Amino acid sequence: MLIDTHCHLDFPEFAGDLLGVRERAHAAGVERMITISTRIKKYDVYRGIAEAADNVWFSVGTHPHQAHEEPDFTAADIAALASHPRCVAIGEAGLDYHYDKSPRDMAAKVFRTHIEAARRTGLPLVIHARDADADVAAILRDEMGKGAFKALLHCFTASRELAETGIELGLYVSFSGVLTFKNSQDLRDIARDLPLDRLLVETDAPFLAPTPHRGKSNQPAYVAETAKVLADLKGVSADEIAAKTTANALRLFDKMPGSLA
Secondary structure, eight states: OOOEEEOTSSSSGTTTTTHHHHHHHHHHTTTEEEESSSSGHHHHHHHHHTOOOEEEEEEOOOGGGGGSTTTTOOHHHHHHHHHHHHHEEEEEEETTTTTTOOOOOHHHHHHHHHHHHHHHOOOOEEEEESSSSHHHHHHHHHHHHOOOOOOOOOSSSSSSSHHHHHHHTTEEEOOOOOSSTTTTTTHHHHHHHSSSGGGGEEOOOOOOTTSSSTSOOGGGGHHHHHHHHHHHHTTTHHHHHHHHHHHHHHSSSSSSSSSOO
């Protein structure tokens, strides 16, 4: 069994086809998926998607692109929403200096609020980090000093230094279809060297479809292609990488039951 730990099933690419998405995922051995929040104000949408399927869970949080739209939600607000039985994570939240869609100081404030929500709830924080390695690492170190929290660096494409900082702080690292791209050898080297018991796989669907599906809209079924590449890097079978990444996901997202509801 594989788990797509990060997809966006609310996006228009999936409109009217969620049953098909789930059926194709099942056929590829992907039995569970977590649909990830980008706006707290869309909470009811994420909740509805998860409530309608026994193999979909959801998160609550504000993407750094939208931090300027939702600066006033408190950690208590987020924690209250996260009490829903199918909400298994906080986020995604973090810093994105590539697009800089939100003022950096505001994005940092919202990021820290989400860390506090993760600390309060015990749920893992899904971290978005793009072209902001030093500031993400500094915030993580500072906040971990205030009290432990669970987290993962999602769709990892950053530096070896940030990956190693995350591992040092007890975080997990999740790889997407970018791992399969021809020009991603440096990323594959990082994945090869990180401890297997901290690694997850994801699609970030509908974005970043892996080889051989590049150019198409991504979907949870395609996480199997990323898992195959990760298996090759680790020198293990596809079945073993599925078992290991699934065990890691269930350990991190421990509000998710051990068997399908």
